[in-house]
Amino acid sequence: MERTNDRVHPKVALTQNMEVTSGAHFLYLYEDEKKYLDNACTFLAKGLELNHAVILLESPDMYEEMKHRLYKKRFSSSQIEAIVFTDHRTFYGTHQSFDIETVLENVQETVHFYKQAGKPIRIWSKVLWHQSTDHTNEIPLYEQKSDELLKPFQIFCVCSYSSKEISANMAIGLMKGHSYVMTDDELMASMYYQNDLHMPSLFIEENLKEKMHHYQNVIEKMPDAVLIVRKFHILYWNKMAKELLECGAYDLTSKSVMRFFHPDEHPLIQARAQKMERNEQVPLVEMKMVTLTGRIVDIELAVFPFSHDMLNDFTVILIIRSIDDRKANRQLTIKAEKLSLAGQLAASIAHEIRNPLTSIKGFMKLAQEDVMHEAYYTIIEDEIDRIETIASELMVLGKPVSLEIEVCDAGKMVRDVCILLQPQAVMRKIDIQYKAIEPACFIRCNAGQMKQVFINLIKNATEAMDNGGVIRTSVQSDGETVRILIADEGKGMPEHVLRKIGEPFYSTKEDGTGLGLMVCFTIVEQYNGTIKVESVVNEGTTFTIELPSAYT
Numbered sequence: 001m002e003r004t005n006d007r008v009h010p011k012v013a014l015t016q017n018m019e020v021t022s023g024a025h026f027l028y029l030y031e032d033e034k035k036y037l038d039n040a041c042t043f044l045a046k047g048l049e050l051n052h053a054v055i056l057l058e059s060p061d062m063y064e065e066m067k068h069r070l071y072k073k074r075f076s077s078s079q080i081e082a083i084v085f086t087d088h089r090t091f092y093g094t095h096q097s098f099d100i101e102t103v104l105e106n107v108q109e110t111v112h113f114y115k116q117a118g119k120p121i122r123i124w125s126k127v128l129w130h131q132s133t134d135h136t137n138e139i140p141l142y143e144q145k146s147d148e149l150l151k152p153f154q155i156f157c158v159c160s161y162s163s164k165e166i167s168a169n170m171a172i173g174l175m176k177g178h179s180y181v182m183t184d185d186e187l188m189a190s191m192y193y194q195n196d197l198h199m200p201s202l203f204i205e206e207n208l209k210e211k212m213h214h215y216q217n218v219i220e221k222m223p224d225a226v227l228i229v230r231k232f233h234i235l236y237w238n239k240m241a242k243e244l245l246e247c248g249a250y251d252l253t254s255k256s257v258m259r260f261f262h263p264d265e266h267p268l269i270q271a272r273a274q275k276m277e278r279n280e281q282v283p284l285v286e287m288k289m290v291t292l293t294g295r296i297v298d299i300e301l302a303v304f305p306f307s308h309d310m311l312n313d314f315t316v317i318l319i320i321r322s323i324d325d326r327k328a329n330r331q332l333t334i335k336a337e338k339l340s341l342a343g344q345l346a347a348s349i350a351h352e353i354r355n356p357l358t359s360i361k362g363f364m365k366l367a368q369e370d371v372m373h374e375a376y377y378t379i380i381e382d383e384i385d386r387i388e389t390i391a392s393e394l395m396v397l398g399k400p401v402s403l404e405i406e407v408c409d410a411g412k413m414v415r416d417v418c419i420l421l422q423p424q425a426v427m428r429k430i431d432i433q434y435k436a437i438e439p440a441c442f443i444r445c446n447a448g449q450m451k452q453v454f455i456n457l458i459k460n461a462t463e464a465m466d467n468g469g470v471i472r473t474s475v476q477s478d479g480e481t482v483r484i485l486i487a488d489e490g491k492g493m494p495e496h497v498l499r500k501i502g503e504p505f506y507s508t509k510e511d512g513t514g515l516g517l518m519v520c521f522t523i524v525e526q527y528n529g530t531i532k533v534e535s536v537v538n539e540g541t542t543f544t545i546e547l548p549s550a551y552t
Contacts, residue, residue, distance in 0.1 A: 024156060024157075024179045024180055025143075025146070025147045025150055025151070025155075025157050025159070025177070025178045025179050025180070026156075026157065026158040026159065026178060026179075026180045026181070026182055026187075027143075027159055027161070027174050027175060027177075027178035027180070027181045027182065027190065028158050028159065028160035028161070028181075028182040028183075029160075029161055029162075029163040029166075029171065029181065029182070029183055029218065029221060030160055030161070030162060030163065030182075030183070030184055031162075031163050031164070031183070031184055031221055032184050035184035035185070036160065036184065037062075037065065037066070037069070039182070039184070040058075040062075040066060040124055040160075041066055041069045041070065041073075043122065043124050043158060044056065044066060044070065044083065044124060045070060045073055045075070047122045048070070048075055048079050048080070048082070048083075050120070051119075052119060052120045052121065052122050053084065053119040053120065053121045053122070054082070054083045054084065054122055054124075055083075055084045055086070055121065055122070055123040055124070055125075056083055056084065056085045056086070056123075056124050056125075057086050057087075057088040057091050057092075057123070057124070057125035057126060058085070058087075058088055058124070058125075058126050059087065059088060059089070059126070060087055062126070063085050067080050067083075088125065088126055088127070088128045089128060091106055091125075091128075092127060092128040092129060104142070104145055104146060104149060107146055107149060107150075108149060111149070111150065111155065120155075120156075121155045121156070122155065122156040122157070123155060123156070123157040123158070124158050124160070125157070125158065125159050125160065126160045126161075127139065127159050127160065127161055139170065139173075139174070140170065140173025140174050140176060140177060141173075142177075143159060143173075143174055143176075143177030143178065144176055144177035145177075146159075146177065147177045147178065147179075158182070159174075159178065161174065163183075163221045163222065163223070164223065166223075167223065167224055167319075167321070168219075168222040168223065168224035168226055168302075168319040168321075169224070169284070169302045169319050169321075171218075171222060172302075172304050172317070172319065175190045176190075178190050181218055183217055183218060183221060185217075186217055188218070219236070219238045220238050220239060222238060222240070222319075223240065224240060224319050224320060224321045225237075225238065225240040225241035225243070225244040225245070225318075225319075225320040225321070225322075226238045226240065226241055226317065226318065226319055226320070227241050227252075227257060227317070227318040227320065228306055228315065228316075228317050228318075229257050229315070229316050229317075229318060230314065230315040230316075231314055231315075232256055232257050232258055232273075233254050233255065233256055233257065234252045234253060234254065234255050234256075234257055235253070235315070237252050241320065244289075244291070244297065244299075244320060244322055245260055245289070245291050245292055246291040246292050246293045246295065247291075247292050248292075250292055257318070259290075260289050260290060260291070260292075261287065261288070261289055261290070262287070262288035262289065262290055262296065264288070264406065264407065265287045265288060267407070267551070268285070268287070268407070268550060268551050271551040272285070272303065272551070273314075276303065276305065276314075276316065277314065282303055282552070283552060284300055284301065284302050285300070285301055285552070286298065286299070286300055286301075286323065287299055287300075287301050289320070297322055297324060298322070298323050298324050298327050299320050299321060299322055299323060300320070300321045300323050301318060301319070301320055302318075302319040303316050303317070303318055303319075304316065304317050304319070305317075353387055356383035356384070356386045356387050357383075357387070359379065359380070359383050360380055360383050360384070363376050363379065363380050404446055405444050405445060405446060406444070406445075406446070406447065407442050407443075407444055407550045408442065408443055408444075408445055408447050408450065408550075409439075409440065409441065409442055410441045410442070410443050410450070410475050410482050410484055410547070411437040411438060411439060411440075411441045411475040413447065413450055413451055413454060414434060414437060414454055414473055414475050414484060415434050415437055416451070417451055417454040417455055417458060418432045418433075418434040418458065418473060419434075420455070421455070421458050421459060421462065424462065425462050425471070428462055428465065428468060429467075429468030429469075430462050430465055430468055430469055430470070430471060431469075431470050431471070432458065432462075432470075432471045432473070433470060433471065433472050433473065434473045436472070436473070436474035436475075436476075437473065437474060437475045438475055438476050438477060440477075441475045441476065441477040441482045441549075442477075442482070442549065442550035442551060443482050443527070443547045443548070443549065443550050444527065444548070444550045445527050445547070449523045449526075450523065450527075452519065452520075452523065453519075453520045453523050453524060453545070454484075454486075456516040456517065456519065456520050457486045457520060457543050458471060458473070458486060459516075460516065460517070461486060461487075461488035461490065461541070462488075464488055464490030464491055464540075464541065465488055465489060465490040465491075466490075466491070469488070469489035469490070470489055471486065471487065471488050471489075472485070472486075472487045473485065473486050473487075477549055479549060479552070480548070480549055480552050481546050481547070481548060481549060482546070482547050482548075482549050483544060483545070483546050484544070484545040484546075484547075485542060485543070485544050485545075486542070486543045486545075487540060487541070487542040487543075488540045488541055488542075489539070489540040490540050490541060491537070491538065492535045492536050492537040492538055492539050492540055492541055493535040493537065493541060494535075494537055497535075498533055498535055501517060501533055524545055524547070527547055527548075528547070528548055529545060529546055529547035529548070530545070530546050531543060531544070531545050532544040532546070
């Protein structure tokens with residue numbers, strides 16, 4: 001085999017149809033374990049032939065299998081023992097937190113040691129992380145930093161991942177940190193690599209059709225549905241996309257992608273497209289798609305610019321994952337939490353209801369003995385109202401969580417609730433102000449549930465103000481988050497009371513149950529929001545609700 005400068009990696013065949021002429025950082029998305037082993041052994045064998053420092057990060061079992069194969073290729077024991085092996089569990093760690101800096105320190109120490117020895121280096125690594133934890137952002141970031149570290153040394157490094165274990169979204173992130181992408185049978189330039197890349201002559205000769213063929217081979221192996229879309233028209237789709245959209249033999253080429261999105265989602269799609277045209281990032285979002293058969297599917301959507309020298313006219317790649325199962329599991333989790341909550345509440349409920357029942361029972365005995373005073377009937381009515389209030393609020397807590405999510409104007413909902421409660425407030429000499437409400441503060445929620453939150457909070461505010469005053473409401477958006485403020489001029493609460501806000505049957509009101517606020521927290525958390533409470537004794541209390549904007 002032809003030798004070149006020892007400091008630069010010589011021409012090395014990694015697969016049957018591709019050669020690379022210098023050090024580079026490779027992403028290997030493998031599918032077949034046998035082909036993975038074949039490629040790894042070829043890589044190691046070429047390094048041994050050229051007297052390179054060969055580093056292997058793998059499992060001990062795989063290392064033994066590779067050594068066995070190298071013996072069969074007639075490499076000597078001394079050559080094979082020269083391979084620097086490290087158990088990838090030790091190198092990467094299997095703890096839940098993927099510690100980027102620690103792993104990079106390991107890489108840097110290894111590289112500097114062999115560079116000082118004056119040897120070219122090649123590394124084969126099977127990247128390992130804790131599978132129970134989502135590292136969609138951490139691992140691509142690690143690979144990009146690793147690429148920056150390795151590039152000056154022209155090291156030949158292959159980082160391998162099972163295509164079955166990573167999402168398409170994560171694969172896109174990984175491609176940004178690797179100059180080349182390998183599959184079991186092919187090698188191509190990474191379409192997302194940002195650094196200047198010296199392209200092998202074979203790539204220069206390829207036309208657009210050949211390049212798209214390579215990209216399609218990678219995309220076909222992705223576990224998620226993938227669409228390449230230009231100006232909202234479909235250029236390419238993978239097998240998983242046809243399955244998700246239930247297209248069968250129907251040809252999606254040049255069809256509008258909008259026909260597959262629920263009409264309610266079109267404004268959000270247009271808003272996100274405008275952001276991308278301004279080179280702004282758009283986060284993952286949950287949406288509804290409509291299959292060719294008319295079935296509505298809940299999906300999670302990630303969108304990236306499709307980097308290609310021949311396709312630069314607003315071409316994007318859509319990564320789509322069905323979350324129907326996730327939503328079903330979420331409902332099961334919510335039901336389980338409610339059952340658990342019911343168990344926790346059982347003793348409290350019994351206590352809260354037993355007290356008024358005991359009073360009613362006593363008055364009934366008095367009635368039987370004809371010693372019942374007329375004033376006692378009022379007390380009985382109050383106790384029955386108490387039981388009814390507890391039952392009503394428990395019913396709200398126990399209602400099934402609605403899946404009918406829509407885009408709602410938070411400002412309009414707050415204004416409507418203010419107008420609804422204003423007559424009751426006036427009777428208590430309270431003015432509910434709603435002038436500081438910005439227009440078009442859209443959120444994704446169930447309108448009935450969210451109005452219940454606003455009613456509970458504003459009603460609580462009026463009941464906290466014995467001497468009249470002003471309740472101020474405001475709704476604002478910064479484009480990413482919608483903030484709803486409800487501030488009263490009531491008695492306020494000390495710190496020890498604030499810590500218990502939201503607990504069942506804890507209330508500062510004599511006839512309160514505490515369930516109303518518990519319902520508020522439950523509903524807001526359901527929509528990935530938060531409720532913050534600030535209070536100063538004798539000055540008032542402010543509730544701040546933060547929810548994701550519908551169009552982010």
